Every structure is written in C-alpha cells, then in structure tokens.
Amino acid sequence: MNKYLFYPGCSLQRTARPYMDSLLAIREMIGLELEEIEDWNCCGATEYVAVHHVAAYALVGRNLALAARQVNGTHTVMAACSACYLNLAKTDSYMRQDAHLAQQVNTALDAGGLHYTPGTVKVRHLLDIIVNDLGIEAVRAKVVRPLKGLRVAPYYGCMIARPDRDNRWDNVEHPLALDRLLKALGAEVIDFPMKTHCCGGHMTQINQASAYELIRRLIHGAAEYHADIMVTLCPMCQLNLDAYQAEMNRYFRTDYHVPIIYFTQLMGLAFGLEAEALGLGKEFVDPRPALSRIGIELPAAEPETVTVGEQPRRKKKDSGLPMPRMPGSKEADE
Amino acid sequence: MSDSFEPILIGFTCNWCSYRAADLAGTARVKYPPNIRLLRLMCSGRLDPTFVLKALASGADGVLITGCHPGECHYLEQNYKALRRYLLLRRMLAQMGIEPERVKLVWASAAEGVKLAQEITDMVEEIRALGPLNWPQRHNGAAPHADEKAVKEGTA
Amino acid sequence: MTQHNGHTGQERIGVYVCHCGSNIAGTIDVEAVALWAAEHLNHRGVVVARDYKFMCSSLGQELIEKDIQELGLTRVVVAACSPHLHEQTFRIACQRAGLNPYLCELVSIREQASWVHTDKKAATEKAKAIISGGVERVVWHAPLEPLRVPIHPATLVVGGGIAGIQAALEIADAGFPVYLVEREPSIGGHMAQFDKTFPTMDCAACILTPRMVSVGTHPNITLLTWSEVMEVQGYVGNFTVTIRKKARYIKEDLCTGCGICQEKCPKKVIDEVFEAGLGYRKAVYTPFPQAVPKYPVIDRENCTYFQKGTCRACEKLCPTEAIDFEQTDELLTVQVGNIILATGFDILDARRIGQYGYGRLANVFTSLEFERLSNAAGPTNGQIVLRDGVTQPQTVGIIHCAGSRDRNFNNYCSAICCMQSLKFAHLVRERTGATVYNFYIDIRTTAKAYDEFYQRVLDDGAILIRGRVAEVTDAARLPGEEGKLIIQVEDTLAGKQRRIPVDMVVLSVGLEPRHDAKEVAHRFGISCSADGWIIEKHPKLDPVATMTEGVFVAGCAQGPKDIPSTVAQGAAAAARVLARIQQHEIALEPVRASVDESKCSGCRICNGLCPFNAIIFHEDRMVTEINPALCQGCGTCVAACPAGAISGTVFSNEQVLAQIEGLLLDVARRAPAPEPAPV
C-alpha cells in the first residue's frame, strides 16, 4: 500500500462525484491509501488569483500548511483535479522561488496560527501517482475485463501537464502516461491530436460563443478519429465537455455524441467492478451505447481479435519513405 | 557607501578555467561586488595551503579557490589534489578557531563567467554575514572562538 | 598624461596605468591610481608611474621603452587588460629596450575591475590593490628564456567534412604530411548530403567531390576513414596519437570499388546517417556513389553473416576476392606536431519539439530530410514528394528557428537556418510550383549576397509570414483543413492568429554540438562552452586556436556557421599550423618546476603527484628530479613539497606570497575612517 495525503477539492465533492466514487472504488485494488487533509478549503480555481494576489497564494497556502501538519510517513499530497493540482504545486513552487511572496503568505497564515515552509510537501496528480508509483504493470495485473475494441480518446487537458515546473512529464505537448495506462486496460487508444488542448475552462460562464467553440474543437477532433468515448482526468474538462455538449450541438447545429468519462471509471470497468459503484450513469451524454458495443455488461463472449485499424491519415504505403523512429514507441504500444 | 563592514576576499584562479571565466565576466560586463581580489595560478593544484593562511593572516576575511570542473583539469587530474588539500585545510582552520566557511572551493570553467560572478557575489555576502576575521587580534591572546560547532563542520 | 617620479629602491620599477579609452578610465580614476602608485609604492621600488590613453599603442609601448632606457628600469608593471590579451605585447616592448621580457608583469584592471564594478571609488581602490600586488610580485621575477620545442612536421586533422578537407588540402599542398581521420566510411560530411548551396545555388556535389578526390589521391595525405582517435598524448610539437581503424571487412588493396557486393547484398537497412533516415542502404555499403575512399564497409550489426552465420553473398560474388570476414580493428600510432579538430555538428532531434509533430505526423520533415529529398542522388531522385513517396505537395510550410533561439531547446541562433529555409523555398517553387510559406521570427541574411537571395526568393513567389509557429496539427477544425497539416501561427505583422493548411512541413532544425563533443574535447585536452561548442582561444582575435597549444579548431565544431565561414576557418587553422611547422620550433612559457637537490629530503611525497611522469626518484642518491621536457608546469608538486625543495618558475612561492601581501596592502592598515581619495 502506498500512502498519500489527499486533497479532494470542491469538484470531487459535487460535480465530479463520479470521479470520487470511482477513485474510491479502485483505490484498494491498485494499492492506494489515502488520508484526506482535514478541513481543506477551495484552491481558488482560476478565479481567486484574478482578483487577489497574496490572498490567492495564502488561500492555497492554508491547504499546504494543513497538509504539512499531517505529514506522517508520506509528504506527498495527491490531487485528482488538475486545477487543484496546479494551484497547490504552483504555490509551493513560487514560495520556493520568491522569498518575498513566501514571507507575505506566511504573514497571512500567521493570522490563522498556521505556517508553511515551502518544499515541505510534494504535490502530485493522481495519474502521475498511478503510472509512476504504482505502475502500469500493477494496473494490468488487475484487469479481468479487457476493454478490447473500445476506441478511446485520451484527453489530458491543460493543467496537469502545463506549466510543468518540476519536469514531471515526459512531454508536455504529447504526454503518453494516460495512453499507456488505457492500453494496459486493453482499450484501443487513438493518437488524439487534441489531447492537451483547452476545454474552455471558465469560459462557459463568461462567453458562451467562445466556450462552445473550444468544446466543439475537442468533440469534433474525437469524432473525426472515431473515438467511442473520451477519457478525462479533470472535473472541469468533464463538466464542460459532457454537460455543455448538448448546448454546443444546438449552438452549432451539429449532432455530436461523444461520452466523456473519467479514467478511473474505465479502470474500474476493466477491473470488473459494477457500473453503479463507479458512478456511471450520471453523465449527460450517455456512455452506455459505446460500452455495450464491446459487451461490457455481458460476462462472457471475448470479442475476436479486433483489427487495430490504422488511423485514417496515418496509413503507410509501400512506396512510402520510412518514418522517423520514435524513441519508446514500442513501449507505448504495449 | 555606509560604514557597514566591507569584507575583503582573495580569490585564487586557475590560468585555464576560472581566470578566463573572470576575463569572460569582464568582457560580458557581468557585475559582481568589488570586494574580491584575484590572483592567478597555473592550476588549482598549485595552491599551497600556506597561501590561504597567508591571505587570512594578512587581513583577508575570506578566500575563494576556483578550479576546473572535475574531469576537466588542464593537467588531467590536479584539481582533485586541490580538493583534497581544501578539505584538509578547512579542518585545520576549524581547529584553529576560524570558521571553515571563510574558505570555499568552487569549480568554474572558462565558459562560466556568469557562474563565477554569482559565486563571488554569494561568497561576499556569506563573509559579510560572518563578519570580519581580524586574524591578528584573534591570535593575540583573545580567546579564539573556537567552538565545537566549527570543528564539527570542518570535518564534514 | 601625468608623470610622477618616486625615490629609488632596490629594484627600479615602472608602473603604467592604461585608460583603454574609457574602458578603464570610465570607471577607475587612472590618474589618481598612477599618482598613488608613485607616492605610496615608491618605498617598494616604484620610480615612475604613468597613465596613458592606450598603453598597447606604439606610443604607449615607446613610453615604456624610453623609461627603461632613460630611467634604468629593472622591472615593469602594466595595469591594463588581461595578460591573455597583451602580455606578449609588453614583454616584447621590454625586450626591445633591452630588458628581459619576463621581468614585466601585466595586471588586469579592466576585466577584473572597471568592467565588472559600477562603484567608481571601490573600483579605483581595487585597482590600487591589484597594482600593489603586481609590484610586490614583479620584484621576485627572474630573467628567463622561453622554452623552445621542436615541431613535428606532420598534422592530424580530425573530421572529414568540408572544414577538415580544406585544412588537410592546404597543409598537404604546402608539402607537409597530414593524417585525416574520419569516423564514417567516407569523407564529405554534411555538405555531401546537400543538393544545392546558398546563395549561388551551385550543386554541392559539383564543388565538393573534386576536393574529396584530391584528398583521396594526395601523396601527402594519409586518409583514415571508418576510424576514430582513441588517445592523445604529449604536447604541442610532438603529440602521439592512437587511432582505431575499425575493421571494414574489405581488403583495400584488392577492392576496386565496383559495387557488386552492394548490389548483391540481400540485407536492406534504413540509412540513418547519410540518408537522414529517409532512404535505404545495404549491410555492405558506401554511403553514396562518389564516396572517398571508394571501398565499402560491412556493417556488422546488420550483416546476415555476422548475425546468423550464413549468407556470404558478397564474398561469393566479389570478382577480386576482396571480402575478408576475419579482419579485426587495428590500432595505429602516429606522431604529429599539431592537431586540427573539425568534428562538425549534429542536428537537433526534432522529436523533442512536441508541438511540431515530427515523427508522429508523416509529412513533417527535418531540414536534413528535405536536403535528401531534393537531392538528385537521394531516395526520390530529387522529387519533392510527401512521405508516401509519390504525391507532390501543393502547399509547403517551412518553419525557421525550429529549436533555435528557444530556451526550451537551444538558446542560440543556429546561423544557417534563415538562408537554408529560403533555399528550400526556392527549390520548392522552382521544382514543384507549390505554394510556399516561410515562417520566421527575424530574417538574418547578413553575409555577402545573402540578402539579395532573400529578395530573389520573395520574387519567386514565396510567402513570408513573420511569426514563430505555435503548432502543427492534423486536427482539422475549419473547412479546407481536412486531410491537411495545419500550421497555427500568429501573423505578427497582421496581428492575427492564422491557421494555414499545408501538405508538407519542413522544420529548419537547429545545429547542435556533436553528441560526444565534450568527450572528444576532453580527449584533446580542450573544453566546450556551456552550449557544448568547442571554446576558441579568443572569440574575435584567435578564433581557430584553442587554449591548448598545438590544438586548433575549424568549422561547426566551434559553433554554427555556413559553408563559406567553415572553409575560411579550415584554411585559417591550416595557415596557423603551417606557420608553426615552417618555424620548426615554438617558444613556450618557461613555467617549469625544478628540485633543489640539496634541500630534497627524499620523502617522495611529490612522486605520485605528476600525471605526466616528469618526476623521477633517484634511489641511489635518495633525491627527486624533475624532467623539464615532460614537466607541464602545473605546480602541484611545488605546493606539496614539505621541504620547500621544489620551486616553480613564474609562480614561485615568493612571487605568490608577495602578491598576496601586495593585494592586501590597504587591508593590513585598514583604518576606521576611509582613506580620502588622492586628488
């Protein structure tokens, strides 16, 4: 069992409840022990820092200070929401770099009887922990219902990989961690070109035309690649792409139907858990047709070896010139 | 300038790397505090520990020794010998009641003008924080504040 | 100009403070410094101190010479720039006036004071201390003679690209022997891969191959391809170099270069080197038809016989029985007097720039791939086509500065990409008529006839967009984008984000130091800058020498440059070497250690310290001796001798200790109130 301090964040309590449920459901199976930070507060999302400067960092600083008090055997704080992850990591990193800011934040924390020494805790995202600490092999070992034939678009969104101040990711433009994880579940992972593009963030609340355009780009991209389903790891991305998909369709007079679910839900399905325990069924865009296509509810009937169709524009012809060799491409295909 | 303590440092440089780094800092107009006075040797391996003691005894508050990075010595491996002497020297200083932090060894290649300037800037501040050495006074009767801490750190 | 006379000490020392225009005088009160030296250092022997606008000018030098003769100076201290710049100048001036040149000391108040400090008062005080150190030190100087080392007439040139070829030919044509070592099977380097060369668009092969042939047939050149330098020992004038000649598995004396073995070899491999991964070669191969030498090599890793034990098709079919599977690597040892490193460059791995999709998106090419694509002898016979090998692109986007001028990759400008990208635009326009977009941050066409070429490319109809490309994607979003690569960019002159669909993208990837540049530099006793390029002795005035005597650098090993500059450097390095060879000997700094046998206690502490084996212990007399021919003057043994029996010239204990005292002159008498500056 690997133990981590856990910062759930507001979304996992509410809008991303299925993310929380599925995380809790698979937690034991992958050897994840979580200890919630007591009385944590909101990270401020992308809003607090737009209004206040020191207060925005002090707001996050309180969470870091509370986490530091709970350091016991582990000093790693895990966040599942990308915005929470970034805010926590960024505050710690800026407090390390900017002594003046660190001093101001601590002066503020002092008003609440708290103090935070930058660097005391290390902030990491759930995906990072699953892939790099627990390992793809541990995940693969738990798969009892491989997701053969399910075409999945891996969607990382922005804030998990950017800005990567502590160099955690192999590639901020085209990360592969989620791709590898989904492949280990048996899914057919498309080389999704929009995998780190923006879902629109808070734009749905501010300028719908702009927001819908950003949503359209992603949904259109996934549909172009014939993805059955898009997998996400951020509550904001899930909410924007799922809950506003119908609105977006109305706005552009389109008819996309791309279900958006959390990667933890897909892990649970592959592990043989029940859909209900994973919070499935609370989506606006119904994922059931996609899932039943690969017979996910039926216990038997292993589908035949599915032809791993080359993606439409990546076909190689015999007269063709060799492609540059990509390092680690073998590993990524496993 | 205020009447605050302005430390004086002696810097030993290697002809092949750090002296050229100092030249480069100059050519590039990189700024560092004027508290250091540099002296050229052919190699950090030429550094006789006596030179450091002489500098401290003659009124310097700190000594910066610079040489080529490990593995890059112009004379193949003499900087390792400098490193060995440096470690012994720090130990000896501690035993004499002098803060071993007053002597520091850093590597700076001929390309690292900016790094050298930064090391000088840092060390001037460190010595400023330590205060004047006043070697002659210390050794003329007054209890050298040789303490266990200094001895311990010197052996580190 | 001011002059101050002091009283006479034991030595008669002259101090000369240079203004260096305003370089020194702008920060340091040079007049006050000279005045101070005359007044406060006269008890140390300073009899005259002067300041002058430019000490290194002939008038400045004459000033010193005149004083030596008229005032009978026995020592000279010049306070000016770094000794690495003008030490020789002032030594020679002293010599002209009859003073032993080693009795002159140059102290640096420019690099070490005026240029690095802003506080004028503090800089002036520091300059005084530096001069004081120099005066104390110079007292202990001894008259010396330079060490004279004979120069072996042979030269080693490492790297057979155009820089190495040029250098080798210049020296060989002058009548001296050259060893040219190249690690690939053929010389020619990157230039041999190109189709056309800017700005004149001559065919690269047409101008390069005659020179390659000259190298191959030159009686004074020993060409060692498929070879690498393993070890270098010795010093300027006499290096001993060990070269590994890798087994070719071909008997060079029998091979006629007919090519039958290559034709018949059943094993096809992607050629990652010469064809930049865009074409194929066989397991037995010459990289290209005009290769020099003409003999192929067998690539052991891919040869069916070596891997599986059967095949030997080449052996069976070779008409001259030149195949020899039993060959082994050979080690050669050669003596040379000088070395020229012309080891070239690598290109940045475009896969690192994730947003440009190279390796993921088939029709994104690197500049080197494009060179092969457009080369008539390349994998497509010069047809500019997409990765499918047949389709001509209708639109091509060329991205400048890919991985250059970017702190995420290489922070420097790669110097050739602007012209290279414009050349590509010209070739695409000329050969396919496709629409061409060039995306640039700045256009840098600064050499002769370069800007005219830029204008020619504009006239060709290429569309230039000022903006660094943000990303290349195949995710279509707008009508007209389906099936295309979309280049997303801010057109900074229009101030608008644009999405430009194209069929082909060419990345003008930056130049990088060879992946093993650091290792190689270390082998030759020289160093690389933080970027990884070999450091030259002086960036402006000594661009082909290195800090190690006898080792020179030419071409891109020293930094990114175009072909004209590369050739110029190859020739320049050769000229430097030829000057040495023709003088037969070189004068070196007489910095050496020696043992006073009467003081040596025979403790042998120094014995293990010398990496050059210059220290010999005489068991019979129980004393140590230093061989001056092997000693390099580092001084490590001097510092170690507990009996003080070893002394080192130029950096003797007395000289260093005196300098320390001099440098701290003011500190020793540090007063509570700051000394008023002399007026």
Place this chain on the structure above:
Amino acid sequence: MTEQQNLPAHQAASPPPFVPGSFLKEVMDATPGDSRLQMCIQCGTCGGSCPSAADMDHTPRQIFAMIRADMREAVLRSNTPWYCVSCYYCTVRCPQEVHITDVMYTLKRMAIREKLYDDSTAPDFSQTFIGYIENFGRSFEFGLATRHNLRHRPLQLPSMVPFGLGMLTKGRMDLTPQRIEKIEQLQAILNRAIELEAT
C-alpha cells in the same frame, strides 16, 4: 537605487515625470517570481498558441508590446486577459520562458482594482466565485451558476434549466453550499493577506 535610473529631469511641472518603461516594471513587480516579461522577442508564439486569440482585441504579444510602450490604460481596458483560459500553452512554448499566464492574471488584478475593464462579466464571475470561498471556504456551483446567470444572462436562464436540473437529479450539484469547519481561521488569513496587498 541602481544607476540605471539616472533619468533626465525634463519635466519640472507637477505631474510626476514620465518614466519610460515604468508600466513594464509595474507589471513585473506585481507578478510573483521572475516573469521575464522584459525578455519578450515578439515572436508571436503566444498569439499563435492561444485558443482564444480570435476573441481577443489584441494578441498577448501585442499586449506585451503595448506594455513596453507604456500604453497603460489601453492595456488595462483590453479584453485580452479576460479571454485567457489559463491553458498555459503560451507559457510552456514561449522561447524566452516568459510567464505569460501569470502576467495575464496580474493584468486582470490591475484592471479590477482600477475598474478599467468595461465588460463586467468576467470580473464579476471571479468576484462572485471568490465571494463563496470567503464565506464558506468551498466553491458553490449552484449558487454561482444561478447568481451569475441571473445578473448577466437573465434571458438565457430558461435554456440553462435542463443543465441545472440535470446536475441536480444526477447528484452532481447541491442546493446548499458546504462550509469548512474553521471558516474564521480562513477569513483571518485572507483578510491579513488582503491587507498586505494594499501596502
């Protein structure tokens, strides 16, 4: 003070003398860490990368040029920062490693403080959002969505009903906000921080 600020005293009258580059300095000082804004080479990587560039009245690159040109009011009236979606593409791609997203946050704060941005939707959204945090310590989507939409898009509210109902019936939204235990502690911290900002 450093020597670079030896500026000619060309204005004797009462308004403080115009100091070229002062707005750049102001923006950089108000951004945490080293934003490197002075290093911008105007290459346009930010404007090319930005998913919202089409909606912005100036691309980020232009904003940086305007900051250098001391066009203070024009910059703070620009909608550019308010269309920033914090995707950080510009930041990671910038060849000079300018912390562009953080600079956008700085410009938002300046514009709010000086009430210069005309369209109040985005600033109001941020203000409403942080209001919930200050009162409860947690964000509150239902309140946020209804309050914000009521104020700015009352006519569109009916179209949002399916969304809201969906969220509620799917158990993804609550009607009442959660409150952290030590809300007073948080408020004390935030108040002290806001005081520090004022100084």
